[in-house]
Amino acid sequence: MEKDQEKILNEVTQGDYKYGFYTDIETEAIPKGLNEDVIRTISKKKNEPDFLLDFRLKAYNHWKKMRMPEWAHLKIPKIDYQDIIYYAAPKQNPKLKSLDEVDPELKKTFDKLGIPLDEQKILTGVAVDAVMDSVSVKTTFKEALAELGIIFCSFSEAVQKHPDLIKKYMGTVVPYSDNYFAALNSAVFSDGSFCYIPKGIRCPMELSTYFRINAANTGQFERTLIVAEEGSYVSYLEGCTAPQRDENQLHAAIVEIIAEANAEVKYSTVQNWYPGDKDGKGGIFNFVTKRGICKGDYSKISWTQVETGSAITWKYPGCILKGNNSVGEFYSVAVTNNFQQADTGTKMIHIGRNTKSTVVSKGISAGRSNNSYRGLVKIMKNAKNARNFSQCDSLLLGDKCGAHTFPYIEVVNPDAIIEHEATTSKIGEDQIFYCNQRGISTEDAIGLIVNGYAKEVFNKLPMEFAVEAQKLLQITLEGSVG
């Protein structure tokens, strides 16, 4: 029996990362290292207004004084920040008028990833902003959205065309001084997506950003800013992959969401950065700060994430519930296998009256991985009648992996009702045997059980992506049994 388990666990390690290819494309990069000149160079390349360069320099000077956080349940190898390239861009005509001008190699890359940049080919009605290394390659359906007054474009383009909006909102939810990686991102970020939904508009399609790291030795630092004006609605999806490399690559992103009164923003992530090989070599270090503010009354922000990739994940998408009766939600499935480490969860900060938050976190650990949930629920003084419900479940596959839960609850208003439920389970051998006895292989049995376990979260994803996420989960766990 032991031997069988060993054998099956070993098979896990052969589960291939199918996005590990590299596109040979001419890249323009600046030399390795980080200093003020590098920041000035990035800002100049992007032809940025002065306020943005100021912001970057302030962030950089703040970052220099900071130390890398060590509180997470992660073993992080030393990162040499002078050994990273902070700007790399596929060389191409900077102003694209039509898709024909996109480098065919680039188009092929995104086709291979299942992200067609050709609007005619898109069946699902999803508008895509494709970001490769440091720059946005192409944004689809821009014109159609513009008719409704919706702005959906790369961050760089927004800086040029809507500097007032950027100036007004950037850094208001995640200030550059927020944390070490937020400061780093604020200093060197190169691109990302910007999305603005005007008052009363319901965005008719899913908006999606697809991030791809391609160049070697490069860090990816993008930021996304979503502004939903009063009474508007948008559903946003983010996906990401990277080539298979032996060295670790750094990804430090920021996402900021602002929801005005009665606005609703749904933000979904299917994170599939390269996780490293079966011996824990290579993989992306994913240090991300995501936060939304429910600024107006009755506003709502939902985070849904399916985390399957990265060697290390450090990520706590949160909601600041400032408006009265505002709602924050966090639904997460985090899967770790082999030597992956994840420390992820959420922060729900209740400021307004009658604010409500829901947290559903499903951790799945296999191989020798470690998976931690870390969540903060904070009820401030004026948050009368605040409510939170948190449910944190862990599922273990095998006996060499770990699951950990670190809930933090801070309450200063006696009206608050807070519930926290947590379970830890193991896929039982008898469950697998029961499936076997009905003719279902062990692989498929695990797929069934794990997908059943994570269903509650998958149901929150836009339909097409739920299917993709399910498949991804199965690939990630290929072969792992407990």
Added chain:
Amino acid sequence: MLSIKNLFATIDGKEILKGIDLKVQPGEVHAIMGPNGSGKSTLASVLVGRDLVKVTKGEVTYKGVDLLKLSPEERSLAGIFLGFQYPIEIPGVSMVNFMKTAVNEHRKTKGLDPLSAGDFLKMMRERKNLVEIDSALTNRSVNEGFSGGEKKKNEIFQMAMLEPELSILDETDSGLDIDALKIVANGVNRLKTSKNATIVITHYQRLLDYIIPDKVHVLYNGKIVKSGGKELALELEEKGYEWIKKEIN
């Protein structure tokens, strides 16, 4: 169809089966009776390939194949079904999804295409009627929150869906009230054909009032100590297992 020869098996090093011989032909119903701890469930476990039981000696052939060489799922796909004594709960996995996966695996083995969602639901409805099972059961997660009786009925329903050639029902009658017992027995009887065989493992004679066995075997201390027709079950009921023990000693 099934031939067991001089079978010895251990659990955690302890010898439980001590030389079993049994032959089952298509169309037959065999009842295996015996006191607690005699090795009835162990025998069922060997037949379906539970790895906690180690076969130390003997052979088992099923339709001409060495059964002991097949994995548990291969045995299922070859037509062997076990009605579990304690059916397992699988939270989050719907009965529909579970059965659909199982049925399509069986179809794949037979070279058939997977059933469409519509055809599958139709099949489910038909089989539910056949075994008189409440619709609500199949809308829930596998066995989750089912009562003891519901779990047993669910086993018979799964048997109806998978149409096995050899069914082994391990103490299917335990924990059933008389109405549920009748439903389960009727299900088994309706699924009976001249091509399939059933092994009913039971402690009591009660179930055999409804499922009429062709042969009855008494298992005691890891061996089949007595075999006979259906009247053996009645005799056993009347005289108790002490009678067998005395007769052997």
